[in-house]
Amino acid sequence: MKTAIYPGSFDPVTLGHINIIKRAANAFDKVIVCVMVNSEKNGGLFEPEERVELLRKSIQVENVEVDVYRGLVAEYAKQKGARVLVKGLRAVSDYEQEVQMAMINSKLNPDLDTVFFPSSEKYTYLSSSVAKEMARYNADLSEFLPREILEDVKKRLKANCK
Numbered sequence: 001m002k003t004a005i006y007p008g009s010f011d012p013v014t015l016g017h018i019n020i021i022k023r024a025a026n027a028f029d030k031v032i033v034c035v036m037v038n039s040e041k042n043g044g045l046f047e048p049e050e051r052v053e054l055l056r057k058s059i060q061v062e063n064v065e066v067d068v069y070r071g072l073v074a075e076y077a078k079q080k081g082a083r084v085l086v087k088g089l090r091a092v093s094d095y096e097q098e099v100q101m102a103m104i105n106s107k108l109n110p111d112l113d114t115v116f117f118p119s120s121e122k123y124t125y126l127s128s129s130v131a132k133e134m135a136r137y138n139a140d141l142s143e144f145l146p147r148e149i150l151e152d153v154k155k156r157l158k159a160n161c162k
């Protein structure tokens with residue numbers, strides 16, 4: 001069985017992420033979407049376990065699982081017996097960093113390879129940060145975020161403003 005891992009912060013999941021998840025689910029037998037907790041990105045809008053819940057609410061695809069991991073993705077992949085990491089590429093600016101990460105990950109775990117999915121044209125501009133910024137200005141979020149989580153995001157931002 002070919003298992004792929006799609007790691008990221010997902011703070012929160014966007015329609016750009018969902019697009020990559022669905023395409024990866026078509027390409028592999030099983031996809032594990034993993035919320036990675038790293039020391040650099042502290043203080044997100046949602047706690048890692050909340051991000052997992054938002055992802056689960058947004059994806060109803062049979063061969064997709066959601067998990068959270070505090071550590072290196074190369075190690076997580078070993079534990080899960082996965083040999084593929086899935087990454088989305090939005091622009092040339094993503095490329096340099098992602099290729100560097102792919103090299104580091106295959107050094108840490110030589111069985112691991114990284115597969116890139118080009119972003120769908122519709123979502124090349126979209127990141128979690130852009131979605132949060134739009135939400136702060138009360139923009140229509142239905143183009144950015146899965147409808148299942150729209151209320152959760154609005155509620156959290158409102159609570160943070162108080």
Ligand code: ADP
Binds near residue numbers: 009086118124126
């Ligand atoms: P961000 O905070 O920038 O949205 P994440 O760390 O949550 O990013 O992203 C996880 C993965 O998803 C990365 O491989 C990233 O390149 C990819 N990704 C994020 N947004 C998109 C998008 N709109 N289209 C394609 N891939 C994306």
